[in-house]
Amino acid sequence: MTRTQEREGTPANRLMVAGIAIAAVAGWGAYSYSALSSTQLKHQLNGQTAALQDYQSQFLSQRRRAEEGAREITRLHEQLASARSALERLTARHKEAEAGLATAQEQLASLQKLHAPPALASAPALRGITPKPTKQDVLAAQEALTQLGFGNLEADGVMGPTTKQAIEEYQRVVGLTVTGELHGLTLQSLMRSAKVVAAQNDRSE
Template sequence: MTRNPERRAATTRNLMITGLTVAAVAGWGAYAYSALSSMQLEQRLNGQAAALQDYQAQFLQQRRKAEEGAREIARLQEQLVAVRGDNERLALSAKETEATLATAEAQLASLQKLHGPPALGNAPALRGITPVPAKQDILVAQETLTRLGFGDLEADGVMGPSTRQAIEAFQRVAGLTVTGELHGLTLQSLMRSAKVVAAQNARAEPLPE
């Protein structure tokens, strides 16, 4: 009877030790599983954080590109507006140039018609002009050439180099044969030009109030 209680006590101690051992093993297992789960969760969170940072960096890069594109578009629009303005000014200048050219062509045609060779019916008008110009004719030609802007000639009635150069310049403008000589047709054209200029100046003078 004495051994049975001892055996029961030993059995009880063994059961308690076994229970504590199982509990300890189970506790360590739970702790290891919990630690493993925490590490996996931390790794997962770190991966998500890294992915989020990459996305944020990509988003910021795309945003910078979009802002740069917007600035480039604004700059191109400003250039387009400037080019349109330049084109409008060029078109206006071209119209003004065409109008000026048309006026110049009309004036040139009028001068060519005015200084063209006279008809045979006008031949008597040349009878008073001698083949060799008189001093008075040269004097009048010098004064007329100066008034028409072909040089600042001294009215001395002498056919000097300056007078010949002025006559040549006038003959080119009037469409005459350039000789530098004061022949009858040149003198007649000079007189007509002087009358035309005088008439234009008279029309341009303001009327008295």
């Protein structure tokens, strides 16, 4: 080969080499772009997968809460039904108790009428003693109190302070209600006690 051919071939070789270099650079660029796109796609897929997993977790959590709420509602319905049943039973028992109370009240009223004491207006006089002591009653009581040793009373038939004090002492001794008044029971007791003492004095004489 001549120098002229060498000089003529050199640019052609250089052009070929340049073409190969450009093709190589383009190939590496396409490869780099392809690799970059694949990485970005992988990142996107990973992000979408994580989002789907998070959504699935939230969905399952909400589903569990909904199921728990449904069970709680069912339990509350059962408790409400039980409470209504108990209330109905208590209402029935209350009505029975009211009916029994009404019957008992009627029976008590009947017994009270049956065993009621007679009216004072229709009761016979007890040894001539009236609810309010007469002068003769007071006179007899004064004599009996003196005979029984409850003071030396003047038998004048007047209910004075001394007579009232003697009546109180007598009532206290024999166990009667201490009032100082000459009611029928006190006068009866005085008359009976005076008769007993008089009989004992007669026997001793």
